[in-house]
Amino acid sequence: RVNAIAQWYDEAILVGGDRTLQQVVGDPASGGRLFEITEATGMAWGQSWAMASDGSLYFVGSRGGIWRTAAPVDGRIPPPVEITERSANRSLNFSTHHVRCVWHEEEDALQVIVARRTGAASTATEHWWVDAKTGALWVDKFADAGVIPQSVAVLDGDDPDDRLVVYGCEDGRVRYYDNGAVSDDGTGIHSHVLIGPIVHRDEEFEQKIVG
Numbered sequence: 056r057v058n059a060i061a062q063w064y065d066e067a068i069l070v071g072g073d074r075t076l077q078q079v080v081g082d083p084a085s086g087g088r089l090f091e092i093t094e095a096t097g098m099a100w101g102q103s104w105a106m107a108s109d110g111s112l113y114f115v116g117s118r119g120g121i122w123r124t125a126a127p128v129d130g131r132i133p134p135p136v137e138i139t140e141r142s143a144n145r146s147l148n149f150s151t152h153h154v155r156c157v158w159h160e161e162e163d164a165l166q167v168i169v170a171r172r173t174g175a176a177s178t179a180t181e182h183w184w185v186d187a188k189t190g191a192l193w194v195d196k197f198a199d200a201g202v203i204p205q206s207v208a209v210l211d212g213d214d215p216d217d218r219l220v221v222y223g224c225e226d227g228r229v230r231y232y233d234n235g236a237v238s239d240d241g242t243g244i245h246s247h248v249l250i251g252p253i254v255h256r257d258e259e260f261e262q263k264i265v266g
Contacts, residue, residue, distance in 0.1 A: 059098040063112055067127045071098020073117050078132045093134045096122060099149060102207075105156040105165055107187060113138075113165045115154045119147045121167065121185055121192070138185065139192050152180070157207045157220055161234060163187045166195075168204045168222075176200040176225045199242040201226035 061069040068079040070089070074097045081087035097117030098104065104114035110126035116137070124135035147154070147169065155168040165185040171177075178200050184193040197203045204222035212218050220232040230240060238244055 058100040058117060059103050059114070061098075061104045061106075061112060061114070063106065063132075064127055067130070067132055069098075069104075069112065069124075069132060071103070071114065071117065073097045076132075076135065080130070090131070092124075092132055096120065096135065096137070099147075099154050101153050102155045103153075105158040107158055107165070108160060108163060109187075113156065113158070113185065115147075115156065115167060121165070121183070138190055155204065155207045157209060159220060159232070160218075166207075166220075168207055170203070170205045176203045178203075197239060197242075198245070199239060201228075202230065202239050202242065 056073050057070055058073065059071040061071070063069055068083075069092075070077045070079060075094050076092040076097060077089045078092055079087055080090060099115040099117055104112060106112050107123075111123055113121060113123050114135070116122050120137045121139045122135040123138050125133050127133075151171065151173050152169050153172055155170055157166050157168070158164075159166055162184075164187055165183075167183040167185070169180050169182050171180075178196060178198055180196065180203065182195040182197075184195055185191070186193070201224065203225045205225060206223035208221055210217060210219045210221055222230050222232070224230055236244075
């Protein structure tokens with residue numbers, strides 16, 4: 056079964072199935088061929104992929120996990136590498152939720168939206184950001200169920216102010232991403248970070264983080 060098709064480069068159309076990734080080479084309607092890339096994972100259904108600034112491609116696997124594959128070499132796509140811990144988003148239930156991926160140029164990061172397919176939207180649902188520079192995975196939640204996105208798109212306007220990531224939200228409104236916002240359309244944003252443990256090589260010394 057085909058879950059997703061990523062039109063990446065001229066000679067790099069990626070076909071994600073339940074358990075495999077394949078590359079289409081040539082014209083599919085006129086002698087084109089399929090080459091298997093890996094059996095380690097497939098792709099989640101729908102908009103489960105996004106192309107990064109460096110030309111690499113990120114996607115959510117068919118059994119969870121966030122994967123990355125580099126740009127094609129001599130027309131062939133290299134095998135993908137899972138960049139998250141194996142426990143990360145392995146609990147995704149694709150019968151009740153689907154994923155929406157989008158690349159943020161300003162943040163140099165991948166955003167993974169987990170949108171409902173059935174039932175009511177929940178503020179307990181975890182979404183993710185992946186930092187391209189560090190590979191860090193950040194969990195994100197929405198405090199107001201009404202602003203949880205169901206769809207996402209990138210608007211590439213001529214004016215810098217018109218280049219936006221926009222979201223179609225649960226309450227029927229369209230919102231856009233603003234790095235300088237202090238609230239989610241009126242709902243406070245709460246954040247925390249865990250640093251450590253940081254241990255000095257000399258056990259006689261204590262450490263303190265100031266900032």
